[in-house]
Every structure is written in structure tokens, then in C-alpha cells.
Amino acid sequence: MTRMESSFAIIAEPNRRSILSLLAASECSVGELERQLRMPQTSVSKHLRVLREAGFVESRVEAQRRVYRLRPEPLMEVDAWLTPFRRFWTAHVDALERHLDRMDATPETPTKGKKR
Amino acid sequence: MTRMESSFAIIAEPNRRSILSLLAASECSVGELERQLRMPQTSVSKHLRVLREAGFVESRVEAQRRVYRLRPEPLMEVDAWLTPFRRFWTAHVDALERHLDRMDATPETPTKGKKR
DNA sequence: TCAGCGTATGACTTGACGGGTATATGAAGC
DNA sequence: GCTTCATATACCCGTCAAGTCATACGCTGA
Structure with missing residues (x-):
């Protein structure tokens, strides 16, 4: 659909990135994700469905629970797409730190149209 | 906005990924992007604006043209986010090839509805 | 000055995605 | 059987992003 x-x-x-990050640590049931992420169960299930249909996760049935675990292929695709760009930063590695520091400093509200 | x-x-x-890929090869003016991507100029300009405000690209003025070039920081962020997941595939590298081969073969339909 | 090129912006429309609520399914236990 | 727990689905609705069109801006050369 x-x-x-x-x-x-x-x-x-x-939220889907959060789910994936949790699943990177260890496989989880829906309820565990629900509690750790503090989001409604229906929301978790919907995101899991999207992730499942896109191949990011798979589930196995365990009694009444469904335990989800990560599947690496789609993220490998993303990783592969990044390849041609890596030459832009493999030279000077500290640019990321500076960038993340700036992100950190900014008041978290990109709401208004900032110039440039 | x-x-x-x-x-x-x-x-x-x-389309933004396409723009970035082109800029990874070499810096381009708006018109060059427009021709290579075969998309309306207003569309290119709007995507460039989004990319610029997000820090993916920067532009310099050259006569009547604006030449855009890549800025690496935001993509570095993405690359950094992938770090915890890499352990899932650094072991067996060929899984990606198999995955991409499947993508190639399938007629645009995601992983077929398994319908239990 | 004007014309023409290159690029940016504004208004509008459309459609998709995510959130919420209610409900359905299905397994386990009484 | 019925009830409870665990998860999934259906429906509605608000929001927001992307496309299109028209137009405005800025630079250059005549």
C-alpha cells in the first residue's frame, strides 16, 4: 500500500531510526520496544510493518509475542550509496566533530527561515 | 519555511540524491544539473535550496551562474549513524551483492507479500 | 536603457505519511 | 466456552512536502 x-x-x-537502533543492540518484542520508546503500541506496530515490508527487520513468533530482529541488507544499501562521498571527508576527519558541535549549539528550532 | x-x-x-551524486563527481551550475537530470529548473532550484539550508551544498556566484558544490558534514552524520549497524555485515560482505541482485531482478515490488 | 539569459521565489494543488482511536485477531489460561 | 494479554489492522484527519506555473530578481552585453 x-x-x-x-x-x-x-x-x-x-521513530523508525530509534527502533532500528534498539534492534541493533538486541532483538526485541513489540512490547519491549513500546516501553523503551514510550510510544503507543499501534504506532510501534505500524512502523514495524513498514520496516518489515522494506526488509529492515524480520519477526519470529514466540508464544503470544513477536520478536523482531534486524536485517542488514537495506542499511548496507545506504552504506553503499555513501561510498562515492567518503573521499570528501576521509582526508580531514575532524570536520564532523565541528559540525556536530555546531548542531549541538543551535537552539534546536530551525523553524524560522534562516538566511543561507 | x-x-x-x-x-x-x-x-x-x-531527486536530491541524484543532485548530490552529480555534485560528488564535480561542482555544477543549476543549468548543468537541470540538463543532466532532465527536470524543470524550478524544481532543481528548490531542491538546491533545501540542500543548501541543510548544509549539504554551498554555492558561489560566477557571473550569472551559481555554481554548487558539495559540503560533506551532513552526509558524515549519516555515515556516523550507520556505525552501530556495520557489525551486522562487516563479517559477511557478500550479502549486499545478493541483496542488490534481488532488487535488480524484482519488478519494483517489495519482498512480495508473504501472506503467511 | 533594454533584452535576454540564468536562477530564485511565491501561490496553489495534490497526495502521502504519521498520529490517534477503535477494533480485530489470535494465543494462553481459567 | 470466556477472558486477558500481545499484536495487528481499519478508518479518519491534520500536516507538510513536492510539483507546476507564473513571475520576479540579478547579471551581462548591446
């Missing part, structure tokens, strides 16, 4: 073509669109959603 | 919080949301757009 939901178009949602590329792997990039899937991980554009912050 | 456009919220567009994360770097992930920016590269969720296929």
Missing part, C-alpha cells in the same frame, strides 16, 4: 519506495525514505522517520 | 529536520529526511528525496 504505502508506496515508500526507497530505504532512504524508511529511515527518514525518527 | 520547510521544517525538514534531519539529514535523513533530506536524502529521502530521490
Whole structure:
């Protein structure tokens, strides 16, 4: 149903990235994700469905629970896409730190149209 | 104007990824991008604006043209986010090839509805 | 000055995605 | 059977991003 073509669109959603990060640590049931992320169960299930249909996760049934675990392929695709760009920063590694520091400093509200 | 919080949301757009890929090869003017991507100029300009405000590109003025070039920081962020996941595939590298081969073969339908 | 090119912006429309609520399914236990 | 727990789905709605069109801006050369 939901178009949602590329792997990039899937991980554009912050909650889905959170789910993936948790699953990177260890596999989880829906309820565990629900508690750790403090989000409604229906929301978790919906995101898991999207992730599952896009191949990011798979589930196995365990009694009444469904335990989800990570599948690496789609993220490998993203990683592969980055390849041609890496030459831009492999030279000077500390640029990221400076960038992240700036992000940190900014008042978290990009709401207003800032110049440049 | 456009919220567009994360770097992930920016590269969720296929046309923007195309622009970035072209700029990874070499800096380009708007017109060059327009021709290579075969998309309307207003569209290119709008995507460039989004990319610029998100720090993915910067432009310099050259006569009547604006030449855009890549800035690496936001993509470095994405690369950094991938770090915890790499352990899932650094062991067996060929899984990506198999995955991409499948993508190639399938007629645009995601992982087929397994319908239990 | 004007014309023409290159680029940016504004208004508008459309459609997709995410959140919420209610409900359905299905397994386990009484 | 019924009830409870765990998860999934259906529906509605608000929001927001992307496309299109028209137009405005800025630079250059005649």
C-alpha cells in the first residue's frame, strides 16, 4: 500500500531510526520496544510493518509475542550509496566533530527561515 | 519555511540524491544539473535550496551562474549513524551483492507479500 | 536603457505519511 | 466456552512536502 519506495525514505522517520537502533543492540518484542520508546503500541506496530515490508527487520513468533530482529541488507544499501562521498571527508576527519558541535549549539528550532 | 529536520529526511528525496551524486563527481551550475537530470529548473532550484539550508551544498556566484558544490558534514552524520549497524555485515560482505541482485531482478515490488 | 539569459521565489494543488482511536485477531489460561 | 494479554489492522484527519506555473530578481552585453 504505502508506496515508500526507497530505504532512504524508511529511515527518514525518527521513530523508525530509534527502533532500528534498539534492534541493533538486541532483538526485541513489540512490547519491549513500546516501553523503551514510550510510544503507543499501534504506532510501534505500524512502523514495524513498514520496516518489515522494506526488509529492515524480520519477526519470529514466540508464544503470544513477536520478536523482531534486524536485517542488514537495506542499511548496507545506504552504506553503499555513501561510498562515492567518503573521499570528501576521509582526508580531514575532524570536520564532523565541528559540525556536530555546531548542531549541538543551535537552539534546536530551525523553524524560522534562516538566511543561507 | 520547510521544517525538514534531519539529514535523513533530506536524502529521502530521490531527486536530491541524484543532485548530490552529480555534485560528488564535480561542482555544477543549476543549468548543468537541470540538463543532466532532465527536470524543470524550478524544481532543481528548490531542491538546491533545501540542500543548501541543510548544509549539504554551498554555492558561489560566477557571473550569472551559481555554481554548487558539495559540503560533506551532513552526509558524515549519516555515515556516523550507520556505525552501530556495520557489525551486522562487516563479517559477511557478500550479502549486499545478493541483496542488490534481488532488487535488480524484482519488478519494483517489495519482498512480495508473504501472506503467511 | 533594454533584452535576454540564468536562477530564485511565491501561490496553489495534490497526495502521502504519521498520529490517534477503535477494533480485530489470535494465543494462553481459567 | 470466556477472558486477558500481545499484536495487528481499519478508518479518519491534520500536516507538510513536492510539483507546476507564473513571475520576479540579478547579471551581462548591446
